[in-house]
Amino acid sequence: MNLNDCPLCLTDGGHCLYRGDHLRIIAPQELEFPGLIRVVWHQHLAEMTDLIPTQRSHLMMTVCIVEDIIRKVMQPDKINLAAFGNVVPHLHWHIIPRWHNDPYFPNPIWGAKQREVIEVQQEWRKNQEKQLMSAIEEYFVSHPQVS
């Protein structure tokens, strides 16, 4: 996979909440995973150690800012962080709010499904996701140094 066929080179990968010089913050708005946010490095590199240390710090600082906003807005029981890239080897982080009663808990969201989610709860969390998206956009408008 290279620049010509990588989906994260060809597209943003979801609704873009912030676009910096080196990375972007994406809300994929996946129905099953309300509040899941991705931080995508613009350049087509596969691993954290393909970045120089200052770039790694910038990326992880951004991941932590997103984690912090997710915790404040969505008040999950746990945060999951992951960078895999087995299917799309273009460096990107998943920041995932988890709840004890979400469909996959305590498994990672890539594991076996444990239960169906209650519809009213799903609705509530999808509403929270909208607030989350606004909160992330607002943060990065008012903190332009993180670019």
Next chain:
Amino acid sequence: MNLNDCPLCLTDGGHCLYRGDHLRIIAPQELEFPGLIRVVWHQHLAEMTDLIPTQRSHLMMTVCIVEDIIRKVMQPDKINLAAFGNVVPHLHWHIIPRWHNDPYFPNPIWGAKQREVIEVQQEWRKNQEKQLMSAIEEYFVSHPQVS
């Protein structure tokens, strides 16, 4: 779960390759996942954003050093990084070398198994794991500033 019943407070969580003031590096030596290494924060905290920024940097710098050594010694096709803590909410990172022909690829190791591993290959990777463990120990002996 608290200090009294948390397995990462009560035990190291595997063979300890390095013990710093704030974190330790563990080789769980799991048969199915040769080369999987964990970096465990000593203090019982759940999330990256429960740490102060200098602690986050120290932890991720250590994760990246381990990733770098894994890539050099085991030459995997991909590295997977994850911090979940759904079962044990005590901050720890998984650094996982992945190969196109490993049992779960391209799924995360928490996903559905895709194939059985070839025994001779497994044996070879378990040998590489021993070299990896030595390399990590040696690195941290000769770089005591990372503690």
